Amino acid sequence: xxxxxxxRPDDLPSAHAAARDGATFIAGGTNLIDLxxxxxxxxxxxxxxxxxxxxxxxxxxxxxxxxATVTNADLAADMRIRRDYPVLSRALLAGASGQLRNKATxxxxxxxxxxxxxxxxxxxxxxxxxxxxGCAALxxxxxxxxxxxxxxxxxxLHPSDMAVALRALGATVEVEDSEGSRREVALDDxxxxxxxxxxxxxxxxxGDLITGVILPPPAGGRQSYRKVRDRASYAFALVxxxxxxxxxxxxxxxxxxxxxxxxxxxxxxPDVEALLVGEAPSDAxxxxxxxxxxxxxxxxxxxxxxxxxxxxxxTATLREMTQ
Numbered sequence: 001x002x003x004x005x006x007x008r009p010d011d012l013p014s015a016h017a018a019a020r021d022g023a024t025f026i027a028g029g030t031n032l033i034d035l036x037x038x039x040x041x042x043x044x045x046x047x048x049x050x051x052x053x054x055x056x057x058x059x060x061x062x063x064x065x066x067x068a069t070v071t072n073a074d075l076a077a078d079m080r081i082r083r084d085y086p087v088l089s090r091a092l093l094a095g096a097s098g099q100l101r102n103k104a105t106x107x108x109x110x111x112x113x114x115x116x117x118x119x120x121x122x123x124x125x126x127x128x129x130x131x132x133x134g135c136a137a138l139x140x141x142x143x144x145x146x147x148x149x150x151x152x153x154x155x156x157l158h159p160s161d162m163a164v165a166l167r168a169l170g171a172t173v174e175v176e177d178s179e180g181s182r183r184e185v186a187l188d189d190x191x192x193x194x195x196x197x198x199x200x201x202x203x204x205x206x207g208d209l210i211t212g213v214i215l216p217p218p219a220g221g222r223q224s225y226r227k228v229r230d231r232a233s234y235a236f237a238l239v240x241x242x243x244x245x246x247x248x249x250x251x252x253x254x255x256x257x258x259x260x261x262x263x264x265x266x267x268x269x270p271d272v273e274a275l276l277v278g279e280a281p282s283d284a285x286x287x288x289x290x291x292x293x294x295x296x297x298x299x300x301x302x303x304x305x306x307x308x309x310x311x312x313x314x315t316a317t318l319r320e321m322t323q
Contacts, residue, residue: 011075068107095161154198178207191265221246237261
């Protein structure tokens with residue numbers, strides 16, 4: 001690991017002042033420290049945001065504000081989350097070991113980098129790590145890569161379980177810029193597709209700091225998070241689904257579906273949801289929804305199994321939730 005400066009401010013204005021020269025914010029560090037050890041990321045200065053009072057979960061009217069430094073463990077265990085947003089609690093519990101959940105934070109989880117092995121290997125070309133270098137994954141092993149939202153420059157998979165649940169919930173990210181001005185960004189607009197600049201993963205500008213996540217008022221209905229992985233213990237998703245479904249008089253009245261393990265960002269397709277709403281549940285309907293979801297999938301060598309897997313997971317989840 002290369003030498004770096006470290007600053008631990010006590011308030012937001014001081015944090016922004018410390019970061020104006022291009023510093024990197026750090027909270028739990030569960031991903032960033034690993035990347036620094038491998039020299040995938042080599043910031044000259046870190047600004048620790050752990051003392052800024054962003055570690056609370058507080059009501060905002062009928063919504064709920066989750067501070068950026070609330071740990072994944074505390075968020076998953078909070079009774080309001082377990083009662084009103086169980087899909088989020090389940091996603092967090094499925095996402096990492098207990099040790100990591102005790103340290104990882106809400107804001108950090110949103111910003112974790114891909115687990116593409118070529119991104120982590122500095123001896124291989126990677127457009128996400130070094131724009132214009134090329135993509136070693138496209139000529140290599142693709143089993144753990146994306147099939148939706150990819151480009152000729154990047155096929156790296158988005159790794160977060162929490163972000164998949166937040167996208168199904170329609171959450172909003174609260175951001176404060178270097179001048180102290182706050183804005184809210186819908187999670188649908190927070191992540192960029194790779195295009196020809198896969199290094200630009202979010203819409204955050206230089207100096208922007210995530211201060212929290214806003215959960216909308218509870219929507220009701222049944223909520224589920226299901227994750228298919230290579231082993232039952234801590235592992236990244238081959239395919240996952242966060243689902244919120246409300247039935248009305250034997251038909252699907254609401255459906256919010258987000259997917260992990262298949263996209264370059266947490267994946268949600270409004271056309272799939274529109275296809276389901278107002279219809280009586282059936283395997284034929286669920287198969288049609290799977291076809292709609294997969295219509296733009298790019299199944300490169302080694303990835304065809306994900307087409308079958310995501311269809312089966314979608315059908316099994318919807319069967320369970322519409323009984």
